[in-house]
Amino acid sequence: MVRVSVTKGMVVAVLVLESFYLLASLKKLADLEEECEGKSQKAVADNRQVKEEAWPPIYIITPTYKRTTQIADMTRMSQTLMHVPNLHWIVVEDALKTSDVVRELLVRSGLPFTHLCATMPDEYKDKPMMGKGVFNRREGIRWLRENAREGVLYFADDDNSYDIRLFEQMRTTRKVSVFPVGMILSLGVSSPIIRDGKVVGFHDAFQAGRKFAVDMAGFAINLRVLHANPDATIPLRLSYLEDGFLRRLRIELEDLEPLAWGCTQVLVWHTKTHRPGTPKMEHIAHTDFDTNLVELYNNMLR
Known part of the structure; x- marks a missing residue:
């Protein structure tokens, strides 16, 4: 009979390998679930579009x-x-x-x-x-x-x-x-x-x-x-x-x-928008003629 001496290091190595295998399996399952969910959502969207x-x-x-x-x-x-x-x-x-x-x-x-x-x-x-x-x-x-x-x-x-x-x-x-x-x-x-x-x-x-x-x-x-x-x-x-x-x-x-x-x-x-004041170019002060206000009022008054 051959006796195998199992060391602490071997046990740790086996556990590490099993952990990697488990993590890989879990990731594969997660990817598969995400893929299925994506296909399901696409099917729902396609059905709604149709x-x-x-x-x-x-x-x-x-x-x-x-x-x-x-x-x-x-x-x-x-x-x-x-x-x-x-x-x-x-x-x-x-x-x-x-x-x-x-x-x-x-x-x-x-x-x-x-x-x-x-x-x-x-x-x-x-x-x-x-x-x-x-x-x-x-x-x-x-x-x-x-x-x-x-x-x-x-x-x-x-x-x-x-x-x-x-x-x-x-x-x-x-x-x-x-x-x-x-x-x-x-x-x-x-x-x-x-x-x-x-x-x-x-x-x-x-x-x-x-x-x-x-x-x-x-x-x-x-x-x-x-x-x-x-x-x-x-x-x-x-x-x-x-x-x-x-x-x-x-x-x-x-x-x-x-x-x-x-x-x-x-x-x-039957909502009604409150009638505001009417924008007019004369509302702009002369000191503001070089600002955005001129273009803003021009756009509103088109």
Whole structure:
């Protein structure tokens, strides 16, 4: 029989080798786990991208006009819309020609966009009870009829605030979807009244014989409905734009689809930016003409 003398050094060497082997095995397991997690995350991202690409596109029509708060309002809105996939922004300026400053903002947003302009014809300018933004919205609708067949239309003013969940929900619109609008008129909210999942009326401070007492921000339309009614457009009468348009689309109360969890939550608000003082070059002191203020004011006054 051969007797092997095991020394303390040999034991230490074996333990060190086992430790290295264990550490190598643990690292390999960690790398494998990280690789699997990465593949899983990529699969989830790929599935989401495929799902988003299959979603119906949303076409946002936004009338806008030159004012002190315009770029601030549109910047806030654009950075909300940047989080919404498969969206096309149609911005219609109230002007005889589109402006460079608005186009630059649209380009910076990275959103697919169409930049148009329209203004009220002279024969309507002195008439009372004319609705605001009528011809801007009509121009957006004209573009849609010529360039889009499938998707959802939503009128979104540039000074409102939007929860991106609203855009997720309105993609399901089959005919016309409706939802509450917050911070509006004396009631502080305009909302469809829902009973047993159906729209039975409207909770709105301005009823005035309107069949559809809704705000412009309170409904979305499937483009198939728009194309099925080629003569439907925004009427001229102040306060009756929404009601008149939905009537011309031959919509009935039973066609309305309540969103926002049965119209129990507000996902869009009529926020208004406080009107500040208007920057003017004469506000700059003569001693500051060699500073940044001149370029700053020139940029604001474009």
